[in-house]
Amino acid sequence: MVKKEHCKKCGKELTPDEIGATKKLVNRGAAVYYCLDCLAEAFEITREDIEKKIVYFKEMGCTLFQ
Numbered sequence: 001m002v003k004k005e006h007c008k009k010c011g012k013e014l015t016p017d018e019i020g021a022t023k024k025l026v027n028r029g030a031a032v033y034y035c036l037d038c039l040a041e042a043f044e045i046t047r048e049d050i051e052k053k054i055v056y057f058k059e060m061g062c063t064l065f066q
């Protein structure tokens with residue numbers, strides 16, 4: 001069983017991709033995670049920008065997205 005993580009800001013249940021994105025954008029050792037919408041707001045980018053980054057990191061074989 002994988003432990004469920006929730007967005008620190010809005011409480012939404014997170015996907016592994018969202019956790020990976022938080023680690024990538026905030027800090028690899030991040031202990032709190034955010035959903036794509038809250039990450040986008042914090043970094044003043046769009047949710048689509050983050051989704052594109054996730055696809056990119058997966059293509060690069062980033063270990064945070066396996």
Ligand SMILES: [Zn+2]
Pocket residue numbers: 007008009010011012034035036037038039
């Ligand atoms: Zn959120």
